[in-house]
Amino acid sequence: MTTRQKIDLSVRFCGVTFKNPFLLSSSPVSNSAEMVERAFEHGWAGVCYKTLNSDRIPIIHPSPRMAGYNYGEKRLVGLQNVEQISDRPLKDNLADFLYLKKKYPDRPIIASIMGFSNEEWGWLAKAAEDHGADMLELNFSCPHMTVEGSGHKVGQAFHLLEKFTATVKNAVKIPVLAKMTPNITDMTEPAIYAKKGGADGISAVNTFRAISGIGRDDLVPKPNVFGVGAMSGYSGSAIKPIALHFIAEMAQCAELDLPLSAIGGVETWIDALEYLLVGATTIQVTTGIIHYGYRIVEDMIEGITDYMASRGITSMADLIGKSLPHLKSTDHFDLKRQGVAQYDLERCVGCGQCYIVCRDAGGQALEWDAQERRPKLDEDKCLSCMICSFICPVPEMISFKEKPEGWARRQTPVKDEGFLKQVKVAPFHGA
Amino acid sequence: MSYAERFQEMEKGFDLVQAMAEADRCLLCHEPPCSKGCPAETDPGTFIRKLHLRNVTGAIRTVKMNNPLGGACGVLCPTPRLCEKQCSATGIDRSVEIGKIQRALIEYSWKTGLPSLERPSQRPEKVAVVGSGPAGLSCAAELARCGISVTVFEEHAEPGGVIRYGVPGYRFDAAFLKHELADIESLGVKFVCGTRIEGARGVETLLSEGYQAVFLAPGLWGAERIPGGENAKGVFTSVDFLAALREGRANELAAQIDGKSVAVIGGGSVAMDCIQCALKLGARDAFLVYRRSFSQMPAEENERVAALLLGAHFMALNQPVKYETDGTGKLTGITLLRTRLGPEDETGRRAPSGIKGSEWVLEADVAIEAIGNRVGSADWSGAVKVDRKRLVLADSKTGKTSAKTIYAGGDIVRGAGLVVEAVQDGKLAARAIREALS
Numbered sequence: 104m105t106t107r108q109k110i111d112l113s114v115r116f117c118g119v120t121f122k123n124p125f126l127l128s129s130s131p132v133s134n135s136a137e138m139v140e141r142a143f144e145h146g147w148a149g150v151c152y153k154t155l156n157s158d159r160i161p162i163i164h165p166s167p168r169m170a171g172y173n174y175g176e177k178r179l180v181g182l183q184n185v186e187q188i189s190d191r192p193l194k195d196n197l198a199d200f201l202y203l204k205k206k207y208p209d210r211p212i213i214a215s216i217m218g219f220s221n222e223e224w225g226w227l228a229k230a231a232e233d234h235g236a237d238m239l240e241l242n243f244s245c246p247h248m249t250v251e252g253s254g255h256k257v258g259q260a261f262h263l264l265e266k267f268t269a270t271v272k273n274a275v276k277i278p279v280l281a282k283m284t285p286n287i288t289d290m291t292e293p294a295i296y297a298k299k300g301g302a303d304g305i306s307a308v309n310t311f312r313a314i315s316g317i318g319r320d321d322l323v324p325k326p327n328v329f330g331v332g333a334m335s336g337y338s339g340s341a342i343k344p345i346a347l348h349f350i351a352e353m354a355q356c357a358e359l360d361l362p363l364s365a366i367g368g369v370e371t372w373i374d375a376l377e378y379l380l381v382g383a384t385t386i387q388v389t390t391g392i393i394h395y396g397y398r399i400v401e402d403m404i405e406g407i408t409d410y411m412a413s414r415g416i417t418s419m420a421d422l423i424g425k426s427l428p429h430l431k432s433t434d435h436f437d438l439k440r441q442g443v444a445q446y447d448l449e450r451c452v453g454c455g456q457c458y459i460v461c462r463d464a465g466g467q468a469l470e471w472d473a474q475e476r477r478p479k480l481d482e483d484k485c486l487s488c489m490i491c492s493f494i495c496p497v498p499e500m501i502s503f504k505e506k507p508e509g510w511a512r513r514q515t516p517v518k519d520e521g522f523l524k525q526v527k528v529a530p531f532h533g534a
Numbered sequence: 535m536s537y538a539e540r541f542q543e544m545e546k547g548f549d550l551v552q553a554m555a556e557a558d559r560c561l562l563c564h565e566p567p568c569s570k571g572c573p574a575e576t577d578p579g580t581f582i583r584k585l586h587l588r589n590v591t592g593a594i595r596t597v598k599m600n601n602p603l604g605g606a607c608g609v610l611c612p613t614p615r616l617c618e619k620q621c622s623a624t625g626i627d628r629s630v631e632i633g634k635i636q637r638a639l640i641e642y643s644w645k646t647g648l649p650s651l652e653r654p655s656q657r658p659e660k661v662a663v664v665g666s667g668p669a670g671l672s673c674a675a676e677l678a679r680c681g682i683s684v685t686v687f688e689e690h691a692e693p694g695g696v697i698r699y700g701v702p703g704y705r706f707d708a709a710f711l712k713h714e715l716a717d718i719e720s721l722g723v724k725f726v727c728g729t730r731i732e733g734a735r736g737v738e739t740l741l742s743e744g745y746q747a748v749f750l751a752p753g754l755w756g757a758e759r760i761p762g763g764e765n766a767k768g769v770f771t772s773v774d775f776l777a778a779l780r781e782g783r784a785n786e787l788a789a790q791i792d793g794k795s796v797a798v799i800g801g802g803s804v805a806m807d808c809i810q811c812a813l814k815l816g817a818r819d820a821f822l823v824y825r826r827s828f829s830q831m832p833a834e835e836n837e838r839v840a841a842l843l844l845g846a847h848f849m850a851l852n853q854p855v856k857y858e859t860d861g862t863g864k865l866t867g868i869t870l871l872r873t874r875l876g877p878e879d880e881t882g883r884r885a886p887s888g889i890k891g892s893e894w895v896l897e898a899d900v901a902i903e904a905i906g907n908r909v910g911s912a913d914w915s916g917a918v919k920v921d922r923k924r925l926v927l928a929d930s931k932t933g934k935t936s937a938k939t940i941y942a943g944g945d946i947v948r949g950a951g952l953v954v955e956a957v958q959d960g961k962l963a964a965r966a967i968r969e970a971l972s
Binding site: 402 | 551595639
């Protein structure tokens with residue numbers, strides 16, 4: 104047990120110090136100094152400011168611009184948006200930079216920028232640097248852009264991504280992050296292009312192209328913008344597991360070897376911790392704030408501090424990437440070791456959901472005692488899929504236990520052995 | 535089950551998983567109204583948000599920082615008329631069960647040994663607390679948290695005051711109290727039990743011994759009486775009856791009550807405790823005698839219903855007139871006068887008046903008077919100003935009395951109040967003492 108006062112949450116990221124790893128991501132939550140100021144007061148260490156625009160193309164947000172995705176009664180597990188980049192004049196945003204830098208000199212501003220031409224990328228980068236930005240984030244990933252050579256279209260066209268990164272690097276001295284779209288298969292590939300262009304770090308992920316729902320009366324996908332829906336950016340808790348894998352994959356990529364700023368479904372300190380453990384140095388948040396407000400950072404800070412105290416860890420370096428040695432490809436599994444589910448029937452309430460799922464989706468390893476309303480497990484048939492434990496309403500009533508060496512699972516029998524005689528297939532001997 | 539066992543343990547509360555599920559129902563309000571509804575500023579809006587966001591240790595820390603008796607309040611608070619009454623979720627279906635969440639957090643901290651408060655570095659100041667009930671414990675914990683040495687003097691053999699000797703064990707058990715006290719002791723608070731501070735003289739002695747301030751929180755250990763009760767055999771006061779149960783004298787009481795007819799007089803929470811205890815001790819019939827109506831009883835709704843469901847017979851609109859005894863002075867019954875409700879009195883309640891000639895005798899072997907507590911035998915008037923009822927006069931925001939270094943809070947100031955109110959008194963006085971000493 105370490106005292107909480109000794110714990111240091113600060114991180115060095117691309118040469119810039121942040122007092123903790125938690126930042127606002129470039130989005131509606133970082134739209135103005137008024138908002139960012141309030142966030143800083145709650146404890147956010149820095150901001151990726153809403154993507155700057157050079158005023159060349161007018162930005163008008165569709166209305167309405169978001170749709171929530173619920174799971175049963177659980178509200179807002181996911182969020183879809185058709186938000187655009189900042190619709191404020193560049194001058195106003197830069198004035199807000201100056202205000203924030205004066206009032207909060209220790210809170211880095213990461214200016215997100217998006218150009219529509221090579222020249223515009225360099226011009227915006229310089230404007231941001233000249234007005235106090237400590238770092239840049241190149242928005243190669245906004246999923247709502249239809250113009251070729253902008254937003255996620257860049258993120259999918261790797262040579263453009265490299266070129267624009269190089270242009271920005273030539274224009275400024277401050278560190279440059281490239282923000283990745285998840286709407287691809289392998290993120291390490293474009294990330295390496297960004298590195299070739301000179302990027303100092305990678306931010307990921309932007310939102311996933313998705314359809315969060317369809318109106319059952321009007322048949323219009325959501326959000327319904329006056330009769331029209333569009334595939335657009337989806338975020339929130341629902342995408343966290345997928346975003347987590349993108350970060351881990353980049354952290355494991357020796358060729359990439361760049362610091363990472365993780366984005367994707369962070370609401371609690373546990374979410375943040377998981378991103379740190381797979382190699383992120385900073386954590387960016389939007390949907391969590393859209394759900395709960397800036398106040399969630401207080402719980403992220405307190406929660407992670409208590410976690411570190413309980414493990415005797417005092418610096419972030421002792422957390423970042425610490426799960427990576429345990430993360431391997433599936434061919435590393437020791438398949439000789441096998442186990443089964445075990446049931447603590449003393450605590451069973453007799454709902455029988457385990458029986459249903461084992462029968463219909465598992466190994467038919469359970470029998471149902473209708474009199475007692477209890478499942479009875481035949482261990483030799485248990486597949487150890489553990490789905491019974493996922494749906495069981497009694498916490499930790501069903502757990503995994505390893506079987507001794509030499510134990511073998513019983514094969515699933517054929518329904519009618521009489522048909523075996525009719526099976527005419529010779530063993531495969533091909534290459 | 536032995537008589538004693540019927541009183542030992544309270545019902546299980548939520549485990550952490552249930553508490554989290556309940557916290558997930560919380561609407562996480564802006565400017566949480568529940569937090570405004572807590573007399574001790576325990577701030578449920580914050581600790582439930584923390585739990586909702588899986589910041590469990592932080593949630594426990596919030597409860598403990600704001601309320602050193604957070605566990606006890608989670609169990610004993612009449613939450614439906616405090617924090618839960620303010621809950622915005624009632625506008626949708628029903629309030630979040632705040633008290634149960636609070637209790638679960640504290641029990642979880644005991645189960646897992648999760649530390650939430652760190653012991654501060656010691657300061658030179660020394661303060662004495664008289665009485666180890668909710669007000670005294672709260673004041674002691676708050677002072678100890680900022681490094682001040684605190685010694686708590688308790689007249690009874692064990693610390694806890696009213697939450698040990700004035701509440702039956704099935705409502706608040708000894709094991710739970712032991713944990714709560716251990717948390718307070720871990721802050722460095724010292725307890726001296728079995729030591730009575732004798733009124734004004736006792737306080738002077740403490741001050742002369744080097745204590746720089748004294749917090750008076752002795753509680754109310756005297757009982758209001760019905761004339762004649764002192765002399766009839768078989769008549770108890772609620773104070774003596776409940777304390778006897780907590781002192782392990784269940785068998786002795788059962789010998790008088792099992793199979794007998796018991797009358798409990800009063801309509802408050804203590805009366806409900808007494809009648810339920812009588813039934814648990816085997817009373818054949820237990821009558822609750824109350825001069826007003828069921829809806830006018832000050833006891834909480836759930837307490838009234840629990841008593842009814844346990845088998846109590848409620849005799850509303852009946853006023854005790856006198857005890858009936860046999861030749862040996864043993865109680866045989868109580869003469870009651872039927873009442874009717876007239877116009878509203880100054881409290882806004884319809885006032886009862888006796889119906890002439892309606893006297894009747896309720897046969898009873900045992901009577902328990904639960905009509906209110908008052909100041910016990912200790913006289914504080916030499917040390918501080920007191921009122922007509924001998925309650926100590928103290929400022930409600932600081933606990934300051936008429937004497938410079940003497941503070942007071944809890945029932946000795948406000949009359950019989952809630953645990954959570956006493957906690958706040960102790961906390962506020964501790965802050966004032968800290969300020970005065972620094």
